[in-house]
Amino acid sequence: MPGITLGDTVPNLDVETTHKNFKLHDYFADSWTVLFSHPGDFTPVCTTELGAMGKYAHEFEHRGVKLLGLSCDDIQSHKDWIPDIEAFTPGSKVTYPIIADPNKEIIPQLNMIDPIENGPSRALHIVGPDCKIKLSFLYPSTTGRNMDEVLRALDSLLMAAKHKNKIATPVNWKPDEPVVISPAVSDEEAKKLFPQGYKTAELPSKKGYLRVADVS
Numbered sequence: 001m002p003g004i005t006l007g008d009t010v011p012n013l014d015v016e017t018t019h020k021n022f023k024l025h026d027y028f029a030d031s032w033t034v035l036f037s038h039p040g041d042f043t044p045v046c047t048t049e050l051g052a053m054g055k056y057a058h059e060f061e062h063r064g065v066k067l068l069g070l071s072c073d074d075i076q077s078h079k080d081w082i083p084d085i086e087a088f089t090p091g092s093k094v095t096y097p098i099i100a101d102p103n104k105e106i107i108p109q110l111n112m113i114d115p116i117e118n119g120p121s122r123a124l125h126i127v128g129p130d131c132k133i134k135l136s137f138l139y140p141s142t143t144g145r146n147m148d149e150v151l152r153a154l155d156s157l158l159m160a161a162k163h164k165n166k167i168a169t170p171v172n173w174k175p176d177e178p179v180v181i182s183p184a185v186s187d188e189e190a191k192k193l194f195p196q197g198y199k200t201a202e203l204p205s206k207k208g209y210l211r212v213a214d215v216s
C-alpha cells in the first residue's frame with residue numbers, strides 16, 4: 001500500500017465538502033475521525049455504506065468521534081444523492097460531511113487508491129487527534145465494508161489509547177470483554193498497572209506471555 005500509512009500525518013489538504021470547505025487538520029483537531037472513501041455517487045454498494053454510516057452516526061458521536069466521507073464526484077451530485085442514501089437505509093441520516101473529489105486529485109494524496117484498478121477504492125483511515133493515521137482498511141470497490149467491524153476496531157484503538165498502549169485487544173474483542181497485557185509490560189509493571197489482578201494463561205511453552213486483565 002504505497003503512500004501515507006499507519007503513523008503518518010494526513011496531509012493538511014483544503015477540501016470542499018457538503019457542509020463547508022475546510023482544511024483537514026482543522027476538522028481532525030481535538031478528536032478522532034473516521035475518514036472513508038467511496039468510488040462514486042449513485043452506485044449501489046456506496047449507497048448502502050453511506051446509509052449504514054448514517055445509521056451508526058450516533059454510535060460515533062457517543063464516542064466523541066467524527067465521520068468524514070469522500071466520494072469521487074462533485075458537491076451537487078453528493079447533495080442530489082443523499083435522499084437516495086437515506087431512503088434506502090431507514091433510520092439513516094447523513095449528518096456527516098462528504099468531501100468532493102470529482103477529478104480524483106485527493107484520493108492519491110490520502111492513499112485511498114486501489115492499486116490493482118489504479119482507481120478509487122473503499123479505503124478507511126481512523127485518524128487520531130494528532131492528525132496521524134492509527135488504522136487503515138483498504139477494500140476493492142466490489143466489497144462493501146462491515147460497519148460493526150469499523151466500530152469494533154475504533155473501540156479497540158480507543159481502549160489501547162486510554163491505557164497508553166500497555167494493553168491490546170484479542171481476536172474478536174468487544175467492549176466489556178477482557179483485554180491482554182502488552183508483551184512490552186513486565187510482570188512487575190503489570191502488577192502495578194492492574195492492582196485488581198490479571199490471569200496468566202498456562203500454555204505448553206510455560207513462557208507466561210498471554211496475560212488477560214479485566215479493565216471494565
Ligand code: BEZ
Pocket residue numbers: 039040043044045046047141142
Ligand atoms: C458500488 O458502489 O456499487 C460500486 C462502485 C464502483 C464499482 C463497483 C461497485
